[in-house]
Amino acid sequence: MNRRDFLKKASIATSGIISAPYILPTGRLFAPTGQRLVNHVVFVLFAGGVRNQEAVDQQFLANQGLTTEGNIMNNMLAGAAPTNYTSLYNPLNPVLSQPLQNSGTLFKEVIYSQGPTGHYNGHTVALTGNYTETGLNLAINPEFPTIFEYYRKHNGLDQTALDAWWISESLGPYPSLNYSRHPNYGAGFGANYLHPQTVFGEEGVRQLSSITDYHPEEVARINRVKQLLDNNFNNSGEAIPGIQNTGDNREWIKEFLTNTLNGFENQSLDIAVPGNNYFGLNGDLATISTAWQVLDQFAPELTVVSTFNVDACHNNFSYYLNALHRADYGVGWLWDKIQSHPTMANDTILIAMPEHGRNLESNTLTDANGLRAYDHTGDDNSRRCFTLIAGPQGVVNQGQVLGSIGNPAAETIDIVPTIAYALGFDDQISGSLMQGRVLEEAFV
């Protein structure tokens, strides 16, 4: 029995002895009755603004006035790779023997129908299932509950923050998306948040490398003094903000973070780069590699991980192609890893979706290869997205493709209810809180 199992079983057994029948934190007597499709969902927010043209439409350089097309996302999508100009994106051999599309349902046309096509707006829409207003405040948590809060509030007794993770490629305002300011939800139901490039990057190496793991007896001594001090401080002002892990989980995560930092430093971790070549790590692949470490260590039931490097498309289309190709590699690598995990294999649904698209018309910038760049300012093309839902046979419809240009099969607000459905608690959420629908057609 590993430590996670032990802690879970011990806490369940203890609570059963002390307080059966137990009234759940939600006020309900029993756990939700919804049927789970799987026990793990990994949502890859394939973000940064991806044009359908270079993704699911597989047009490569056709929009640059060159007559070459092809699929540069050969881990996620079926289709032949380009035969010309391949040095622009430095092709990698696919990780997967067959594209992920064959292991699930591809919503080839998904619409982001309302609100600004800004990155933070798009992330917020994807994680709350609600379109956002123009004046979104970047400095505060979102108005509507996040998928993490729905999961933790409506999923029974033993879901702690250790079961829900939000791992982002970018820092900026994105830490705010691990819980909302909704009065019925909030930090008490939030997810663990992690920005790997800071914690395991230069800042972490400079500041955290000297950390030594405390002996449990020393932790107990420190906590005894802390408790003594806290008992004498009755704060009547603001509450301590943010999510809180339980004491045991906090120590476990700290140990994980220090081990992962050491692993990145001495290059001993398995990373999402061919040949485990650390020089090939970009932000997206470092983030995905960390997500795997989290999955491998904690096997959380709900994980959201974002990529972002394609946003270079604002001024460097060549780099955009390269980043898109590598983000696809990362998704394939992650899926491959999940299928090697003792508990997550064949029990995980992976969802990948950009937060929004990019414009149809280029801006005035060209890169070193003379390729035009694209922004995302809210035209119809920047509202075009795609969604891939992959999972076990018998759970997710395999090899299905839905939607076409002008005929979107889904909206970006649909991911939250779809995750809730996959984890069996969609019927517990008030309909007034979510605008989207469950993408039931993806499932058997």
Place this chain on the structure above:
Amino acid sequence: MFDIKITRLLIFILPLLIISCKKETRIIREEVIDGYIYTVNSEPVYQSNVEKTKQKTTEQFISILYANLFQTTIPQTDLTDLSLIRNAIGDKQMADELIISGLVNNPEVNIPTNQQMRDNLDAFVEDTYIRFYLRLPTAYERYELRDEIESDLDMTPQDVYVAFAISNEYKFY
């Protein structure tokens, strides 16, 4: 008394205001409190912990923590690094514990030795309260902490410092 304090604060605060244009002038009161906290002195500022009702910002928390541990102002690079790290971890208590662990393991840290602590426990307790909480301990707090240290021979000054730095009161001013 008031004029002396204000003069001393202005001497400390003015360079900060000149160097940094990020702080808004409308939070002058916080600057004044910061001024007390950032200064490396051994004088109590608060009469009681009930005066502490506002949470420190990330930058305040880290700057003050650094000053308390190293008895000097935090270099800008360290402040930037540690602020980013605190933002990059969702569980702030955990982030603080990691940051504190990193700092107390720094060879430059200014922590009394175990011998110094146990040679004059009353002084250690009082100094620690003033250093971290900017106030004197109550009689009961003084007794409690002294008793805790005396009854556990493995308790080190580092343990006590870490406990103060991760305590709830330390998050407020």
